[in-house]
Amino acid sequence: MTRRWRYIGYLRPIIYTFDISVICLVAIRLLELDIIESVYFCIFHALAWVILSLKTNYYEVYRFTKISRILSLAFEQFFIFSLLVFFYLTIYKGFDLEVVEIFKLLILSYITILGFKLSVNFLLKRYRKFYNGNLRKTIIIGDNLRTHQLKSFFNQNPEFGYKFLKMFCTKGKDDYLEQSFKYVIENGVDEIYCSMAELTQEQINTVVNFADNNLRVLKFLPDTKDIYAKQLKVDYYGYLPILSLRQIPIEEPFNQFIKRSFDFIFSLLVVVIILSWLTPLVAILIKLESKGPVFFKQKRNGLNYREFVCFKFRSMRPNTEVETEWVKPSDDRVTKIGKFIRKTSIDELPQFYNVLLGDMSVVGPRPHPVSHTEMFVGKIDKFMVRHFVKPGITGLAQVSGYRGEIETDKDIINRVKYDIFYLENWSVFLDIKIVLMTIFNAFKGDKKAY
Structure with a gap:
């Protein structure tokens, strides 16, 4: 995936x-x-x-x-x-x-x-x-003049880097969507192109949900002028209009450059000015209270669902339940120094090293442990959309009250909604606002920071 x-x-x-x-x-x-x-x-x-x-x-x-x-x-x-x-x-x-x-x-x-x-x-x-480098595998759902023109465009213009694999005909078949979804997963398809003329609204919703939940790019071939009234981006492949469903500002080249520059400079300042002296101090306090490593390392899912090792200051005694159980109020696994660094979010500071390494961003959807991610993927609709961007040390969901333990499905559903809003409405100013709100919450104290 x-x-x-x-x-x-x-x-x-x-x-x-x-x-x-x-x-x-x-x-x-x-x-x-x-x-x-x-x-x-x-x-x-x-x-x-x-x-x-x-x-x-x-x-x-x-x-x-x-x-x-x-x-x-x-x-x-x-x-x-x-x-x-x-x-x-x-x-x-x-x-x-x-x-x-x-x-x-x-x-x-x-x-x-x-x-x-x-x-x-x-x-x-x-x-x-x-x-054959820098290729994107594509399929087309629909069988009409426009889809055949798009197929010809892909096949006759290899310099654009689109590798056309298969066209799924919608006529006389009831399970073509299921077949196409299975084909996408099995063959690592990157982009799905659908003819609007051959899909009902319910089928369009089905395709949208599949693409969102499986991190696939979805685009449409318009069939009538009515579609242009919607807030969709229009590109032209030759003379063919192609509609993109979701706009993600961070994917724009210049925005990526700006965000990465902000991440690198901000993280470097934190590492040099704060972590350079704080790390030895916290390390001594952690070691004095309990045996075990100073840093807690855990595999989490990041951009494009790729696994990476996330760093934190260890706040709990070594235990086997850490990968599967959320930390609860008055959790006896948490040490005394652990309670303090969790309450003030100091335990998260080593993740600035993850930002410098390029695995994370300062602001973005919070990454979950691999075991938790696998649990939510099949349970929460559009959960995978969060992985279109790099995970963050802090995020819009966290400063909006959805931090820490997932107590009910409502918590994770709202967290996903905030994360999707963030990636669709990203700006440098939004990042700065979230950072300032995070700092304010750290000093004020967050009731879910335990």
């Missing part, structure tokens, strides 16, 4: 860094700026480039994006950025520059940036076409 990673490693952050570096380095080289001027120039133009790219969607380039679209985005980005550069150099009178020099700077920067972008796009297509 896995979902393939959508991007090749650190390619996107490398592109961002390359673009900004070119702008700054070329300017410093051609304009012969001193140290102070260089710092001012780089800060202003790096921020301007990043903010502008959010507005122009300059980095919103996917495997099915046409070259003409890439060039159109680049022209818009370069044109507006050029205006900003002239504005900055006009206001900052410390620069005594010729217009020719400014144009030389801009043209050289843009040629380098666009050349790199097109080269990456070309190499990725070659990689998919000739080396």
